[in-house]
Amino acid sequence: MDNLHHIVVVGGGAGGLELVTRLGNKLGKKKKARITLIDAVLTHVWKPLLHEVAAGSLDASTNEINFRAHARKHHYEFQLGRMSGLDRASKRITLEPFYDNDGLEVVPEREVSYDTLVIAVGSTANDFGTPGAQDHCLFLDSLAQARKFHNLMLNAFLRTNHEASHGQPAQLPITIIGAGATGVELAAELRLASRELPVYGMNALKSNDVSISVIEAADRILPALPGRLSAAATRELERQKVRVLTGQPVSEVKADRIVMKDGTELESAMTIWAAGIKAPAFLTQLDGLETNRGNQLVVTQTLRTSDNNIFAFGDCAACPQPDSDRPVPPRAQAAHQQADTLYETLLNRLNGGEEVAFVYKDHGSLINFSRYTTVGNLMGNLSGRSMYIEGKVARLFYVSLYRMHQVALHGFLRTGMIWLMDKISRAMHPRLKLH
Numbered sequence: 001m002d003n004l005h006h007i008v009v010v011g012g013g014a015g016g017l018e019l020v021t022r023l024g025n026k027l028g029k030k031k032k033a034r035i036t037l038i039d040a041v042l043t044h045v046w047k048p049l050l051h052e053v054a055a056g057s058l059d060a061s062t063n064e065i066n067f068r069a070h071a072r073k074h075h076y077e078f079q080l081g082r083m084s085g086l087d088r089a090s091k092r093i094t095l096e097p098f099y100d101n102d103g104l105e106v107v108p109e110r111e112v113s114y115d116t117l118v119i120a121v122g123s124t125a126n127d128f129g130t131p132g133a134q135d136h137c138l139f140l141d142s143l144a145q146a147r148k149f150h151n152l153m154l155n156a157f158l159r160t161n162h163e164a165s166h167g168q169p170a171q172l173p174i175t176i177i178g179a180g181a182t183g184v185e186l187a188a189e190l191r192l193a194s195r196e197l198p199v200y201g202m203n204a205l206k207s208n209d210v211s212i213s214v215i216e217a218a219d220r221i222l223p224a225l226p227g228r229l230s231a232a233a234t235r236e237l238e239r240q241k242v243r244v245l246t247g248q249p250v251s252e253v254k255a256d257r258i259v260m261k262d263g264t265e266l267e268s269a270m271t272i273w274a275a276g277i278k279a280p281a282f283l284t285q286l287d288g289l290e291t292n293r294g295n296q297l298v299v300t301q302t303l304r305t306s307d308n309n310i311f312a313f314g315d316c317a318a319c320p321q322p323d324s325d326r327p328v329p330p331r332a333q334a335a336h337q338q339a340d341t342l343y344e345t346l347l348n349r350l351n352g353g354e355e356v357a358f359v360y361k362d363h364g365s366l367i368n369f370s371r372y373t374t375v376g377n378l379m380g381n382l383s384g385r386s387m388y389i390e391g392k393v394a395r396l397f398y399v400s401l402y403r404m405h406q407v408a409l410h411g412f413l414r415t416g417m418i419w420l421m422d423k424i425s426r427a428m429h430p431r432l433k434l435h
Contacts, residue, residue, distance in 0.1 A: 004031065004032070004033055004034040005032075005033045005034070005115045005116065005350055006033070006034045006036065006113065006114050006115045006116070007023060007027075007033055007034070007035050007036070007114070007115065007116045007118065007346060008036045008038065008093065008112060008114040008116070008117050008118070009023075009035070009036070009037050009038070009118040009120060010038045010039075010083045010093065010117070010118070010119050010120065010121055011038075011039060011119065011120035011121040011122060011314070011316070012037055012038075012039035012041075012044050012067055013044070013047060013120060013121075013122045013314060013335070014046055014047065014314075014332055014335050014336065014339075014405060015120050015313055015314045015335035015336060015338060015339040016037065016039075016118070016120035016314070016339075017037070017044050017065070017067075017070075017409060018336065018339045018405070018408045018409065019118065019120070019339040019342060019343055020035055020037045020071075020074070020076045021070070021074045021076075021408065021409050022339075022343050022408075023035045023076065023343065023346065024071070024074040024075040024076035025074055025075060026347070027347075027350070028074070028075035028076050029075040032350065033350060034077070035075070035076035035077065036076065036077045036078070036079060036112070036114075037067060037071065037076055037077070037078050037079070038078075038079045038080075038081055038083065038093075038095065038112065039067060039078075039080065039081075040080070040081065040082040041080075041142070041143070041144075042066060042067055042068070042080060043064040043065060043066050043067065043143070044064065044065040044067065044070075045060050045063055045064055045065075045143045046063070046332075046402060046405055047122070047332070048181075048332055048401075048402075049063065049402070050140045050141075050142075050143065050145075050146040050182075051140060051146075051182055051185050051186040051189055052189055053143065053146040053147065053150065054140055054145075054146040054147075054149040054150050054153070054186065054189070055150070055153070055186065055189030055190050055192065055193050055370075056150050056153070056154070056193055056432045056433040057189050057192060057193070057370060057371075057432060057433070058433070059425075059429070059433050060143055060146070060147065062421075062422070062425055064143075065409065067080075070409070079095070079112065080098060080107075081095030081096065081098060081107070081110070081112075082095060082096045082098075083095060083096075083119075083121070083282070084096045084109075084282060085285070085286070085287075086117075086286040086287045086289070087111075087287060088287045088288070088307055088309075088310070090113075091113055091114055091115065091117075091309065092111045092112065092113050092114070093111065093112050093114065093117065094109065094110075094111055095109065095110050095111070095112060096109060097109045114309075115309065116309055116310075116311070116346065116349065117309060117310045117311070118310075118311045118312070118313070118342065118346075119283070119297060119310065119311070119312040119316060119317075120312065120313055120314045120316065120335075121279070121280055121283070121314075121316045122279075122280075122314055122315045122316060123141075123277040123278060123279055123280075123315035123316060123330060124139075124141045124277065124278060124279075124280055125139045125140075125141055125273055125274070125275075125276070125277060125278075126275070126276035126277050126278040126294070127273055127275075127276075128275075128276060130250060130251070130252065130253060131251075131252045131253070132252050132253035132254055133253050133273055135253075135255075136253045136254060136255050136271055137177070137253055137271050137272065137273040138152065138270065138271065138272045138273070139272070139273055140182065140186070140272065140274065149272070150433065152270065153190075153193065153270065154435075156172055156269060156270055157172065157193075157194075157197050157202060157205060157210075158202065160172040160205055160209065160210075161197075161202040161203075161204050161205040162204075164204035164205055164206075164209065165203075165204035170204065170205060170206075170209045171209055171211065172205075172209060172210045172211070172269055172270075173211045173213070173266075173267050173268050173269050173270075174190060174210065174211070174212050174213070174268065174269065174270045174271075174272075175212075175213045175214075175215060175258055175266060175268035175270070175271045175272070176212070176213070176214045176215070176271075176272045176274055177215050177250055177253075177258070177271065177272065177273050177274060177275050178215070178216065178273065178274035178275025178276065179214045179215070179216035179218075179221035179222060179223075179244070179246070179274075180222065180223075180224065180274060180275070181222065181225075181365070181367055182274045183214055183216075183221075183272075183274035183275070184214065184221060184222060184233055184237065184367055184369075185367060185368055185369070185370075186272065186274065187212050187214050187237060187240075187242045188236075188237070188240060188242070188368070188369035188370040188372060189370045190210075190212050191207075191210075191212055191240045191241070191242060191370070192370040192371060192372075192432075193432060194207045194209075194210035194212075195207045196432040197432065200432070207241075208241070211243065212241075212242045212243065213242070213243040213244075213245060213266060213268075214237065214242060214243070214244050214245065215245045215248050215250060215258065215260075215266075216244075216245065216246045216247075216248065216275075217247070217248065217249040217250070217275070218246065218247070219246055219247050220234070220246055221233055221234055221237070221244060221246060222367065224329070225365050225367075225377075226365075226377055226386060228377070228388055229365065229367065229375060229376065229377055229388070232375045232388075232390065233367050233369075233375060236369050236372065236373060236375065237369075240369065240372060245266075248260050248261070248262075248264075249261040250275075253271055253273075256268065256269065258271065277294075277315060277330060278294045278295050278296075279291070279294055279295035279296045279297070279315065279316040279317075280295060280316065281295055283295050283296070283297055283316060288306075289305050289306060289307065289310065290305070290306055292318050294318070295316075296315075296316055296317055296318040296327075297312040297316060297317050297318065298317075298318050299311070299312050299313070299317045299318065299319050300319075300320070301319065301320055301322070301357045301358055301359075302341075302345060302355035302356060302357050302358065303317065303319060303338060303341065303342050303345070303358055304355060311342060311345070313335065313338040313339065313342055313358075314330075314334075314335040314338065315330040315335070317338075319338070319358060319360075321359075321360055322359065328358070328360045329360075332401070332405075333362075333363055333401075334360055336404075336405070336408070337358070337360060337361065338358055341356050341357075341358040342356075342358075344356045361379075362379050363378065363379055364376060364377045364378040364379045364386060364387075365377060366394060366397055366398045366401070368395070368398045373390060373391055373394075373395070374390065374391070374394035374395040374397075374398045375388075375389070375390040375394055376388075376389055376390070376394045376397065376398070377389070378397070403415060403419065406418060
């Protein structure tokens, strides 16, 4: 085992987990290489689902993948830990000590050796140094943060319902800063929650008592997507009585209000930051590896860093695109495609072959408005033109994205079983997670 080529993948997000699954099934199973996944938590949840976990429309416990169990089934190893350092000369990475909930050290700082290292640690929210953001905003970078948001949301609804039942003014203003896909979809999920919770005993609270606002610094929501899609999303949010404020940069976040750049203040009992992302800061301290202003590791088109033995992909990597001055966008479909390309490169690497250049293919974008509707555009493979879709057809494509991720991790048969179990679970449980 010690003589086998050791491939270490740091980060169990969508791309990282898909990569180790394929490598384990291909190389680990046949003892052609040793595959290790390292992550700071024990379970994986597809990040595009976190806003649904936060609003309570998805029970994360039924959609989590335990890394240890998955590793055993797919012939790779798993280590719990957070990467903090790199020694390129000795080809070792350092993992921080692991502490329990009481602050007691469970596992001390340790080192893991590698022959090939792949960094896929994703991204975190970028508050751009906005005063008060870290102190007064909620974030949705992790499952723990989504669960924290859900608990705070339920308490806020309960408190407002209690005030309303005792004749007090009942107002719960919720503000989402940032109108990218996460912010827009979260707004729709929160509106659903405001309509569902009164059904489960919070009768004094009315949906109109919950005001939801989305603030975007650009002149339209979903600024990175086509204008037609942005316009359709704006109409749907307004139909769901979500206030849309565009061209409104936020200059400060306070405990109970938002201060705009022009001095306007907006009352807010709960504030969620969903504007912008950046790679984790520790990447800028990795033994001389080049990073950009967003902390991303700079890689070639083959996803290799300046070190021949270190690769990076996903949100934490800045990968160039042919005939474009912009890097590959930080999107789930890009990470999925990069995992496929890097899988081929790593197989070739063991056999003395060439690295495979990554070419991003934009398949379009889909925005889901909870159970209300879905809108999006699909890119034509031949013409390169986009086709606008909405309603049930768009919803079908949206759901298929997650099922494709499950197929990559579990195969078709097991994914079919998971789909059936999901259908049964939805029939047996309330439409909203109430605890």
